[in-house]
Amino acid sequence: MSALLSLAWASLLNRKGSVILTIVAVALSVALFLGVEKARSGAREGFGNTISGTDLIVGAPTGSVNLLLYSVFRMGGATAEVSWPTYQKIAAREDVAWTVPIALGDSHRGYRVMGTNLDYFEHYKFGGGQQLGFAQGKPFDDLFDAVIGSEVARELGYTLDTPVTLSHGLGAADLGSGHENRPFRITGILKPTGTPVDRTVHVSLEAITAIHVGWETGAKNPLADTIPEEMIRSFDLTPKTVTAIFVGLERKGTILTTRRAINTNRGEPLMAIIPGEALAELWNVTSVAERALLAVSAFVIAVGLVSILTSILTSLNERRREMSILRATGARPHHIFLLLVFESGLVGFLGAVLGIALIHGLIAVLAPLLQAQYGVAFSMGAPGLVDLAVLGAVTAASLVIGAIPALTAMRRSLADGLSVRL
């Protein structure tokens, strides 16, 4: 066995050039497959890490995935809101420990603006229970204070005390923003979290109300900007509605009954979701696309394996003589078979090892960049079970595929006998 393995190794070394090309082809296909897999699991992990410690998210009735997407991931928008009295009712429930109301709908240069209260900084947790931390400054205090996420600060070059104005809706920055006469002052910059929080501008709920004074009809009253700031400050700025509410419960055990109570709320219709459950539903939706991607990259591995087959098959003609020599010196047909199977297996194994090294190297170099640019967190660290499984599968598949040229060579060597043909 080892005699043949070393023979296979020597034979591969003799054909270094074409063998290395084949190994590289396999390596690239394996790296692609693992890259897709790691991006997929990284995205899942990133999504899963975005919210933690929140038992329920309450909003107006919609799809549970939709509610999760707009309340936590700042994707899409709410079609309806929850009235303030209803929010107060939920906050006052005996089984509810804390609530964080949020109001969405405005933006700043492409980044979402979220109105909330100070409880947010205390109760919103991510990445398995980490609290939001301040890189600089402190939570908003004054009506026109804002706290920005790390990416907003980095991308827009904002520091503490930079004045910012908000835009109504989610439109691009320069399309006549609407709130340009109500400038905010940055009082805090959050530490990076790797979640949508990094891309959010946080203000108080009252501020959201304040900048919409004069917008009661849904569009801006031409006189809205003439109302002086002092006058606005004297108004009752309690919000009329909130977009969603993060809820923490006194006891986790009541989660299902509390959800049921909220879902069947008499009066205003409501919807409560469990973040983990909604996330699982989201994965159900995306898993089709994930599987398609994985299938495509698995096919690329198959192409890599076929390139092993091609390289060995094309070498067989010129190796006919070598096979006869081996037979003459005592190799039995199964030795010829194993020699070629081992060659194929070695190429597959080395290709997979190189591919794994390649993707881990790439991730090590590119992960910070990808995280910053796209928010996709690649799990770093030593090769894991997935890598081992791919290594095993590719090696096994290349051993199996090697049987094709191996059978050909074995049959030929039996027919050729000792008469060495040129």
Added chain:
Amino acid sequence: MRQPVIDIRDIAFAWKQGPQVLDIPAFRVDAGERVFLRGPSGSGKSTLLGLIAGVLAPQSGSIHVLGEDMSALSPSRRDRLRADHVGVIFQMFNLVPYLSVTGNVLLPLRFSPARRKAAGNDAEGEARRLLARLGLEDEQLLKRRVSDLSVGQQQRVAAARALIGAPKLIIADEPTSALDADARDRFIALLSEEVTRTGASLLFVSHDASLASLFTRAVDLAAINRAMNRAGAAA
């Protein structure tokens, strides 16, 4: 009477759908003999060697090699018999291109535990001793790629490979036809010396009748092969 190493009786062989190539009533090689088998190309020499080496099987008749009835053995037992007891030297291109000189010499030991045992614990040393006796002792030479060796050197490497592990029968199929006269005579002398020393039998096949005197016995394939005679008569 000495035990025959090769004992052929009434064998007939034809390739698929081809005419009969061999029809040999009797041919034998005794232990320790160095037999010269003369035959022009196309006379069925290589086919006969294939039968003796056990990679081909005759349609009828019997071949005993080292007392074993080849036609009664399974293909894999015939392979093992060859691996353990037969060394083969071809006309040219004898060597596996990706193995070193000593790697080529040691090749049969990979496939035969019996020859591994016979070669002793220091197989590498045994390979070097054999190469040295065949005139290949230069360290630099041994380090070269086998394809960079001269044909004469390659043939001597092939001879060392056939001899390692003390097989009882050496089959040489036109091993000198690519060599010049000087190299040819020296090759045969060295090979004969080694065969004699190890007590093996040698079956040396060539079309060159002038070599016959260098062997203990010479046989003309045309004289023992009735298939040839018939073809000749028909022509």
